[in-house]
Amino acid sequence: VTRATDSMPGAETFPVHTSDEIDDVVRFWRRENPDLDANTTALRLRLLSAARQLERVLRREMSVLEMEMWELDMLLSLRRAPDGARRAGELCRLARVTSGAITNRLVRLEERGWIRRDVDPADRRQVIVTLTPAGSQHADRIISIKSDAETSFFSGLPRSTVERLNTDLRDLLISLEAQSDPDQDARAAP
Amino acid sequence: VTRATDSMPGAETFPVHTSDEIDDVVRFWRRENPDLDANTTALRLRLLSAARQLERVLRREMSVLEMEMWELDMLLSLRRAPDGARRAGELCRLARVTSGAITNRLVRLEERGWIRRDVDPADRRQVIVTLTPAGSQHADRIISIKSDAETSFFSGLPRSTVERLNTDLRDLLISLEAQSDPDQDARAAP
DNA sequence: GAAGATTGAGTGTTCAATCTTT
């Protein structure tokens, strides 16, 4: 088997893994610890594996375009905002990273001159992030670059599968929001 | 509510994000740059968001059990092997990380006394990783711990969705294997 | 020269502690 769809150079009939290694894991777990829901273990492994590989591929392809993925996402988040401004906390939730990560990103974007940080006069604990004119231009430039990176990553999948994955993962993310509403960061024991 | 199994209408009412923020991103992209396949952009965002959150939740829950996820996965990979041994390269492909990451993990596991690294006498470039008796015990102990972490992460999803995600992601991983066969690491220009 | 593993530098995240404002 081994999906010999196209002519691969190293056509040495790969003896190992074929990703259904993970199915083996499931079978093993199910035998050793029947209490456990092995399906969710498999899903964890697949989700993390796919994400790691995606991140690696993306980083490679973006680096030749002289941009980084997080930068693209941040600028676009701001560019999409009605008035080109968002609060820092919003950006945390959007990108699903901790506030520390966002601060880090904001520092770098500010150094590059693409955003400005101002204290919210209404609630001085919050920070309002605004796209500078230069940042706005840069965002537009970035948008116009057609990066095939992610498209080619998923190109092995039929369109219907891509759509189904989208729907299912959206459901997952929505369900997570309901679950882990309370925290996100900050967990101090006084 | 929100159960938008299909097309997802404008259904405002949600004050913030609700993860269908990502659908907004799609609409925005599609308007700004129609050349781009916005569906794959959405899928990238969702895949990475879900993975990041999963990783964070898992780390938290595992830390109270005094173990790390990568450790569990590595020990189980070895435990599952017919003779309790695997080559380092195999472990790279299994975990979908670069060889540098595997070396790093192996160093730490060796320090803890749970594995041994030996040169393969048949091909002295390769390293054979073996579970020590202590490591084997530790793996068994770990297996017996019932960690609900991942199960609860996906608990908001109906069983059928979990299964569908599993098959779709498996297809993705298989397709990726076919694609990126040549490299994985090592990319030198002489 | 190519393949497998290792090293060290660089990157980007989480986490816990801290500061300010409410």
Next chain:
DNA sequence: AAAGATTGAACACTCAATCTTC
């Protein structure tokens, strides 16, 4: 006391270079 943002340390990964072996 709680919420939002920042800081710095710890962590774990990728990447490019290197070494050894084939």
